[in-house]
Amino acid sequence: MNAQPVCAEFSRRRLTSGRVITVVCAAAASALLLGCGNGAGETPRPTESPTPAATPTVSPTADPTLSADQADRKDLISATKIGYDKAAEAAVGKVSGSKLVDIELKYARDGGPEWATEVATTDGTAHTGRVDAVSGKVVESQLATHQGVDDERELADVLAKAKVSWKDAVGKALAKRKGTVTSVELGTENGTPTWIVDVVTTKDWLKTTFDVDAMNGTIRHEEVDRD
Template sequence: MRHGSVTSVGRGRGRAVGVLGAVAAAAVLVAGCGDGGKDESSAAATKPPAQPVNQPTTGALTEDQTERKDLVGAVKTDWEQAADAAVAKVPDGELVEIELKRSDGVMEWDSEVATSDGTSYDVHVDAVTGQVIRSQVEGDQDNEDRQQLADRLSKAKTTAQQAASTATDRKQGTVTSVGLGGGNGGAAPVWSVDVVSTDDWSKTDFDIDAASGEILRQEVDRD
């Protein structure tokens, strides 16, 4: 901390003239010895200014917050535009999942699109240009997997867009992922939606009932 210049106050006030001058000078010396030789006005001048209490500090972003900031800041194509491009590549396709990722330095929306019979397609959309990078059928699906996915889609009464809108109505921010899960054993499927706040780069996770559209869970990740 830098302090202001200190002004030294002299104890003598000039040359003593006559006896009265000498007495006056001695009195000053005695008074100076009584308080340890310190002049109150000089001491006050050297005292540093009081520091503010509870002064707010700005902390550095965590690794996850930095990653979210970098990802969201580079996006030129939002999730809905990317989803439309992905679905357009699959005849009779419906969006199952989409997530913002960085792959080999390329910003992309990694999406899953399925047909009504549950056949799943892996479609990647460039997050800057909005162009489909590649699209292919998932190679590890069996008949049971397709049936479960078809059932999940048929039980979903709300769309991905409606689920995302419900989430952003509750928490303003940028949607970075939407995915349909669950729906097994007679249970209703659930839309999971991630919303990143550009105020502090936290992420809020939502679970939304895909049948009723109600929010089942909301959790904030500030790391």
């Protein structure tokens, strides 16, 4: 993937088959502290003591035919009751006039599934949040911290140029690969607004990442993570 997600706060670099992705994301702050992730099953399980919560913890899958990443995806998706679309709508609904920038299925601190979200208004002001992936409740929604003026301008520019909605981008990805959507991010590829969509196929728990042109809806690249 060449696409560069344009979330709010600071950069993270990902390497996949020699293709470099630069992530500028408010949600990446916690990922850098806990270990960077890219889609379901690749964010490390929390190591701190679980705190009481309504969401159930994810039970590890004991399947010797699956890799660690595949097993994590299976556990996380199997425990999830609220899909990306409902979670995205809930997050957007908390911030008037906002649009989705980023949503990713991850482990919550209590060990259960949650959607980490980022939405932004047309002026590029970003808000981060968390949506319980079992109940659908928005458990957190707040202004992104450390977002500078340049970050806001960059995000506002990408939002203005993106003519294809996240729903349509996901539709393009699912038309190529049936499965469960675990991540949707808005970014750029060589200056072109691009939606980055992760789809996990539940027959083998492999993840396919699609780069969807956010101006015309064409799929610019797709890649299967076989780990």
